[in-house]
Amino acid sequence: MWRPLVAPQRTRKIKMLKDKSILVTGGTGSFGRAFVARVLEQYPDIKRLVIYSRDELKQFEMEQQFPRSRYRGLRYFIGDVRDAARLRRAFEGIDIVIHAAALKQVPAAEYNPFECIKTNVMGAQNVVEACLDSDVKCVVALSTDKAAAPSNLYGATKLCSDKLFIAANHIQGDRGIRFSVVRYGNVMGSRGSVMPFFLSRRHDKTLPITDPRMTRFNISLQEGVDMVLWAVENAEGGEIFVPKIPSYRVTDVARAINPDCEFEVIGIRPGEKIHEEMITVSDSLNTVDRGQFYAILPSSDILDPASYCERTGAVPVPEGFSYNSGDNDHFLSVVELQALIARHVENAKDHG
Incomplete structure (x- = not known):
């Protein structure tokens, strides 16, 4: 049975946040709201x-939801970011x-x-430079399996953004600032993902499927927050x-929502993959396993790499390693998906 990611993170305080000032760009998005809720809790x-x-x-x-009258530190x-x-x-501060x-x-x-480039690439560089021009000490940038x-x-703009944040460690001088990136898969129930689309059509006899072979990684919003907080520390x-x-298999998501549905194969959209990757064979040359x-x-x-592994207890991955949603060791079953979807729907009701 698959276990949630870094579950203990939710039950203990993150020491790095005590007496600190934090800023979240894109703070009103799905991740931002979940992150703010966790910090304020x-x-x-x-x-x-x-x-x-x-x-x-x-x-x-x-x-x-989060009034300044109750939370004095909120701004x-x-x-x-452009x-x-x-x-x-x-x-500042x-x-x-x-x-x-x-x-x-x-x-x-x-x-x-170019609108995408201006936000995702040029905006990322603006964030890097603003951090270097201030007293920021820790930067965690969100990326994507794409x-x-x-x-x-x-995906190309986010790869470029990742490169900008990682390379910023070269030019931080003696500021003591750390730039790192977290890269994860599809957030369950996020806007534009397949699950809310299928839910909106759960009473239809037929559900459109781009390709019956299609797979995706899956992470919950709370697990994404856990991971960012872990990276901060x-x-x-x-x-x-x-x-x-x-x-998960996209067909299993459809069956979890409507077990009796039939599929209409409509073909993949431009730029879409059958399976998602998070670590390529080329990446594996510099990849280590941290648990x-x-x-x-x-x-x-x-x-x-050698001293990093010694300090952290990490182990280099095998030669030729890759991390792909189609070759993953664990796939969510229809029953597991039904439980996760039910939890997501209940949480959505609780938050309006």
Whole structure:
């Protein structure tokens, strides 16, 4: 039976957050809201927690859930990662930055390529430079499985973003700042994912399937938050962390939602893969196993693999290793998917 990722993280306080000021770019998105909820649950009197995003309506709605009258350290900053000057101002006095802002809809990125580049690449560089121009000490950037051997523009921009954050460790000088990246798969129930789409059509006799062979990695929103918090505490700077998570077959998701449905095969969308990768064979040359996570170390001299393994207890992966949703060791069964979907639906009701 598969066990949730880093479950103990939720029951103990994260020491790194005590008396710290934290900023989350894209703070009104699905991850941002879950991250803020976790931090405020553990540190309701946190020194400062800045929600940085460009959507004033979402900020207004979020403030109804997390009012400043109750959480004195909360700040709601309207701003875009494309705006370097605004970032520099927002980062004043910040200790930890979680970079979650991105344009991530694959079809929209294919149709509006440079808009995606301006946010995901140029915005990432703006974040890096604003961190270097301030007193930030820890940066964790969110990535995606689509950044490994990308087949679409969104994945390519996130790969470029990953490179920018990792390379920033070269130019931090004596500032003592750590830049790292977390890369994980599809977040169950996130906007644009297959599960809410199937749920919206659960009473139909036929569900559209892009390809019956299609598989995806799966991680819950809370597990994504756990992983970022783990990286805040444990990253040395320069790693791309990848979680060990299960896969699912898209056809099994459909059957979990409507066991009697028939499939209509409509073909994959432009830039879409049959299976997702998180670690390629090329990446494996620099990849080590840290227990619940893999760490892709930089090919430059930011981190020495031998000494890194000695310090952390990590073990190099075998030669030719790759991490692919189609070849994963564990697939969620229809029964497991039904339980996860039921939990997601219940949580959605609880949050409005």
